Amino acid sequence: MTGLELFLEYEFLQLALAASGVMALLAGALGVPLVLREMAMFGHGFAHVSYAGVALGLLAGLYPLGVALVVTVVGALVMERLRARGAFSGDTRLAVVVSVGFAIGVTTVSLAGGFTTHVHAYLFGSLFSVTSTELWAMLPLAATLLVAFTLLYKEIFYITLDEEAAHLSGVPVGWINAALLALTAATIVLASRVVGLLLVAALLVIPAATALQMATSFKGAILGSMAVGLVSVVLGLAAAVSVDVAAGGAIVLVGGAVFALVTGARRAGLVRRG
Amino acid sequence: MNAKACVLGAEDVTVRYGATTALDGVSLRVEDGEFVGLVGPNGSGKSTLVRTLLGLVEPDEGQTCCCGRPIHRFEDWSRVGYVPQDAVHVDPNFPASVLEVALLGRVAERGLVNRWTDEDREAAHAALERVGIGHLADRSIGTLSGGERQRAFLAKALASDPDLLLLDEPMAGVDAAAREDFYNLVDDLNHAEGLTILLVSHDLPAVRMCCHRLVALNQRVVFDGSPRDFEDEGGLSEAYDMHVPHHPDRAGGRP
Numbered sequence: 001m002t003g004l005e006l007f008l009e010y011e012f013l014q015l016a017l018a019a020s021g022v023m024a025l026l027a028g029a030l031g032v033p034l035v036l037r038e039m040a041m042f043g044h045g046f047a048h049v050s051y052a053g054v055a056l057g058l059l060a061g062l063y064p065l066g067v068a069l070v071v072t073v074v075g076a077l078v079m080e081r082l083r084a085r086g087a088f089s090g091d092t093r094l095a096v097v098v099s100v101g102f103a104i105g106v107t108t109v110s111l112a113g114g115f116t117t118h119v120h121a122y123l124f125g126s127l128f129s130v131t132s133t134e135l136w137a138m139l140p141l142a143a144t145l146l147v148a149f150t151l152l153y154k155e156i157f158y159i160t161l162d163e164e165a166a167h168l169s170g171v172p173v174g175w176i177n178a179a180l181l182a183l184t185a186a187t188i189v190l191a192s193r194v195v196g197l198l199l200v201a202a203l204l205v206i207p208a209a210t211a212l213q214m215a216t217s218f219k220g221a222i223l224g225s226m227a228v229g230l231v232s233v234v235l236g237l238a239a240a241v242s243v244d245v246a247a248g249g250a251i252v253l254v255g256g257a258v259f260a261l262v263t264g265a266r267r268a269g270l271v272r273r274g
Numbered sequence: 275m276n277a278k279a280c281v282l283g284a285e286d287v288t289v290r291y292g293a294t295t296a297l298d299g300v301s302l303r304v305e306d307g308e309f310v311g312l313v314g315p316n317g318s319g320k321s322t323l324v325r326t327l328l329g330l331v332e333p334d335e336g337q338t339c340c341c342g343r344p345i346h347r348f349e350d351w352s353r354v355g356y357v358p359q360d361a362v363h364v365d366p367n368f369p370a371s372v373l374e375v376a377l378l379g380r381v382a383e384r385g386l387v388n389r390w391t392d393e394d395r396e397a398a399h400a401a402l403e404r405v406g407i408g409h410l411a412d413r414s415i416g417t418l419s420g421g422e423r424q425r426a427f428l429a430k431a432l433a434s435d436p437d438l439l440l441l442d443e444p445m446a447g448v449d450a451a452a453r454e455d456f457y458n459l460v461d462d463l464n465h466a467e468g469l470t471i472l473l474v475s476h477d478l479p480a481v482r483m484c485c486h487r488l489v490a491l492n493q494r495v496v497f498d499g500s501p502r503d504f505e506d507e508g509g510l511s512e513a514y515d516m517h518v519p520h521h522p523d524r525a526g527g528r529p
Binding site: 036151152153154155157158161162164165166167168169170171172212213215216217218220221 | 328352361367369370371374375377381382385386387389
């Protein structure tokens with residue numbers, strides 16, 4: 001049976017492809033402003049905070065991703081508030097927040113006597129067990145992001161270039177920053193089903209960093225980042241099915257390979273910016 | 275403060291950062307059509323004053339106004355063009371064309387959510403032509419030289435056709451030839467087009483050459499007058515805490 005026949009035959013593979021595709025598009029779009037503003041570590045931070053949410057959800061017997069969603073979005077808004085007040089001018093304080101978030105998760109898991117199987121599924125991803133309910137939960141998020149980026153394109157672009165000047169032009173910088181980071185946090189939580197919490201930041205950073213080496217416009221960078229993300233999940237998923245390796249790892253490795261290829265081509269003068 | 279006649283003003287403004295006093299009872303008034311140079315050594319509070327005038331820093335004491343309104347009630351930001359200190363240091367990999375950067379100067383005019391119109395694109399193109407880089411509109415901002423990049427940000431500040439221009443050390447890190455061209459350009463914007471300008475700079479000869487009025491700051495205003503009188507009246511030595519012998523041939527300044 002060929003790879004394509006496998007995907008046509010099994011619903012779990014179709015769900016995996018659809019979920020990872022939606023997440024790649026979301027993370028690709030959100031990653032560009034994050035990387036340009038040197039906030040890539042925030043994605044990593046949200047992933048660690050969401051681990052605490054997953055652990056609390058498992059401990060309380062609630063739906064872990066739901067609890068993680070609430071905990072991570074609230075954590076993201078608190079971190080944005082601290083960032084706006086200059087608390088994260090270096091990366092040290094962010095590292096402290098990230099570590100404490102993860103430690104809360106670790107402690108909660110140990111208090112409950114450990115739920116190793118469940119926790120591993122969130123830490124390393126469990127793409128082939130994505131349910132149609134989870135896929136449907138991703139769609140409103142994708143629709144919200146599409147509307148936000150379409151309506152607020154010039155404002156997001158301005159904030160990314162110069163937050164202070166955007167504020168002076170009447171752009172509600174605080175609200176847009178909070179909305180973007182809340183969307184990023186929600187994306188991180190849902191994308192953890194695709195590649196796992198430990199690798200989820202890579203979905204935000206690698207496609208954006210790849211596209212930024214070629215793009216000459218902000219819109220081009222966003223579309224390019226989404227395309228690189230999509231290529232990574234399709235090829236990664238195909239590789240995972242073909243050679244029976246972890247899908248999350250394969251997706252990130254493909255993304256890393258595309259990044260290395262573009263970097264090499266750029267250094268060799270084969271790829272140029274305008 | 276007579277708020278109606280105030281294009282840009284500060285009255286008894288004090289700003290403290292913890293135990294450090296950045297501005298100590300500073301008063302400044304910029305009249306319509308004036309070209310005012312603001313000088314002072316590093317740490318003298320120049321940028322803090324500009325940021326306070328723009329409402330980005332809340333003063334501990336005193337008040338500021340812009341275009342006749344107290345700054346906290348001022349909303350018509352399309353009347354103000356601002357080129358920040360670090361504009362020239364934009365990430366060279368930032369994915370934006372020069373035209374896209376100039377278009378951002380239209381955000382206040384266009385309003386939230388609304389998309390760019392042909393009028394915005396024409397205004398941005400016109401602003402780029404005005405600063406002499408219309409031919410670079412489609413180039414990536416990161417591929418420009420420091421001087422060209424600074425002109426692109428000046429075009430952004432001019433794209434909404436403002437009444438007032440604030441330039442915070444716009445030529446820091448730019449070579450001498452580009453600096454001279456830039457100062458000639460802003461001089462022309464004031465002289466020929468009547469734009470009110472507040473220029474913050476370390477470049478004393480340029481400030482003396484362009485400006486009607488020179489204000490020297492060292493936490494407080496230590497000189498406010500004609501550039502010709504700056505050295506004669508001890509402004510230079512008081513601002514920079516040093517003794518400077520007077521050279522009549524070096525005195526400049528616009529009448």
